[in-house]
Amino acid sequence: MTERVVKLGVLGCGNVGAALVQLVEARADEIAGRTGVRLEVARVAVRSLTRKRPIHLAEDVLTRDAAEVVVDPSIDVVVEVIGGIEPARELILAALGAGKPVVTANKELLANHGAELYEAAAAAEVDLLFEASVAGGIPILRPLRESLVGEEIRRIMGIVNGTTNYILTKMSEEGTSYAEALAEAQQLGYAERDPTADVEGFDAGAKAAILASLAFGAKVVAGDVYHEGISSITATDIAFADRLGYVVKLLAIAELVPVPGGPEEVAVRVHPAMVPRSHPLAGVRDSFNAVFVEGAAVGDLMFYGRGAGGDPTGSAVLGDVVDAAVNLEKKTHATLLALTRRPIRPIDELQSSYYVNLDVVDRPGVLRAVAEVFERHGVSIRSLEQEGAGADARLIFITHQAREADVQSTLSDLSELDVIHHITSVLRVVGDDADGAT
Numbered sequence: 435m436t437e438r439v440v441k442l443g444v445l446g447c448g449n450v451g452a453a454l455v456q457l458v459e460a461r462a463d464e465i466a467g468r469t470g471v472r473l474e475v476a477r478v479a480v481r482s483l484t485r486k487r488p489i490h491l492a493e494d495v496l497t498r499d500a501a502e503v504v505v506d507p508s509i510d511v512v513v514e515v516i517g518g519i520e521p522a523r524e525l526i527l528a529a530l531g532a533g534k535p536v537v538t539a540n541k542e543l544l545a546n547h548g549a550e551l552y553e554a555a556a557a558a559e560v561d562l563l564f565e566a567s568v569a570g571g572i573p574i575l576r577p578l579r580e581s582l583v584g585e586e587i588r589r590i591m592g593i594v595n596g597t598t599n600y601i602l603t604k605m606s607e608e609g610t611s612y613a614e615a616l617a618e619a620q621q622l623g624y625a626e627r628d629p630t631a632d633v634e635g636f637d638a639g640a641k642a643a644i645l646a647s648l649a650f651g652a653k654v655v656a657g658d659v660y661h662e663g664i665s666s667i668t669a670t671d672i673a674f675a676d677r678l679g680y681v682v683k684l685l686a687i688a689e690l691v692p693v694p695g696g697p698e699e700v701a702v703r704v705h706p707a708m709v710p711r712s713h714p715l716a717g718v719r720d721s722f723n724a725v726f727v728e729g730a731a732v733g734d735l736m737f738y739g740r741g742a743g744g745d746p747t748g749s750a751v752l753g754d755v756v757d758a759a760v761n762l763e764k765k766t767h768a769t770l771l772a773l774t775r776r777p778i779r780p781i782d783e784l785q786s787s788y789y790v791n792l793d794v795v796d797r798p799g800v801l802r803a804v805a806e807v808f809e810r811h812g813v814s815i816r817s818l819e820q821e822g823a824g825a826d827a828r829l830i831f832i833t834h835q836a837r838e839a840d841v842q843s844t845l846s847d848l849s850e851l852d853v854i855h856h857i858t859s860v861l862r863v864v865g866d867d868a869d870g871a872t
Contacts, residue, residue: 571746
């Protein structure tokens, strides 16, 4: 088989970029033997030429001029792993404009400017591939773009942030506090020094926007995604969930919501939730990710694996690079489906079941007063537990399906009752027959 050398210009050489370079070197012969294409890392753009790296690169490979790399006529495929919006957006558009396929792992950019980039790639008739932007090494975006393109996907629900899953696993299995689990995640390199993007749900929200866009052919951006994080989750919440048969997970959920007499709406959200122990997502531990896809014909599918780290993410990038290189040799490119504008269902109109934990005064009539508030707002109680006495009296409710706005009104009125000391916690319950998912 005659080999063609495809030269790569890599923008960024952090954990993912370095892992990609190592994988290309290790797998070049095997890839060439199977595809007829030999990959070569020709240029690597970095911020600092003197920084120590886990890989050795020749002096003529390293450069600080990323803009020069994307227009270099000797570069065949551009790989963007620097992250952020700018200059990544400008560099990718320049590469596409120069007729070069682009592989990126940039979830933040795709979640905010995906439609613009897809249109630029389509106009240039070259690949824009981004498997590594969601769930690290798990192949989920290509199945949505290709294998499931004819499927009527109704819902996607998943754990797409390894940092928060690690923290919640430590809290659930070892009784670790949130602060201790976060500190351990930072020591292991799972969490950044500033963990806000992970623990407050922004990272998962960007991934949810990308998943929704591909699954439903809709223009969904990060700002369309409702998000709550896990920073307020306590050991008490974890313990009560366990006692009731649930596990607490940070979930990304995207679904189509029927609207009588109108077009279906897209609902996209990220929040902690109580998941039944019997649900497949409940067993996803540590920094692993999993995405659960519900289709009308195919039924339920789950994609599972390592969702973070240089090697898994680098592997996903390499898979896209091989595809782009082979397509370049064949003078073809992958198809990016057109995105349409769909209405976004606001969180207030969604329905779910809820777990509500109240610290209350220990005296007769408290339960009746609380139940009247639920009834006044049309929120039906599925189960109730009473616990403790005196200053430690507690009422624990799980509701039937209820509209978010009605639950929030209920909580607002409950907070005004003199018999309630504190609304300790509120969590949505998903994945069983209590879950409305609409």
